[in-house]
Amino acid sequence: MIGLREGDSGERVKFLQELLVAAGFPVGTSGIDGFYGPSTSRAVLACRRSEGSNATSGTSITGAAGKQILSSFIKSVMR
Known part of the structure; x- marks a missing residue:
């Protein structure tokens, strides 16, 4: 998932979206559709912020973002 960014599509994006949804961060009304659009960006940012990140954008997945999403x-x- 590292290296993904808004505008990307495909199975790797679906995997990211599945992780986000399972962690409690909805990816928009289209659901898990394999498109990294604004709704997925908002979910990425919300997820990162919940892990203590000071990120201001969810438009790309860096190593730090990947770690925070997996965490x-x-x-x-584990709940």
Whole structure:
């Protein structure tokens, strides 16, 4: 998922969206559609912020973003 950015599409984006939804961050009314649009960006940012990030955008997945998303997902599974 690292390297993804808004505008991308495909299976890797679906995987990202599945992680976000499972962690409690909806990806918009289209759901898990494999398109990294504004709704997915908002979910990425909300997820990162919930993990203590000072990020101001969710338009791309860096190493730090990937770690924060996975951490949030793991916490949701462990509840």
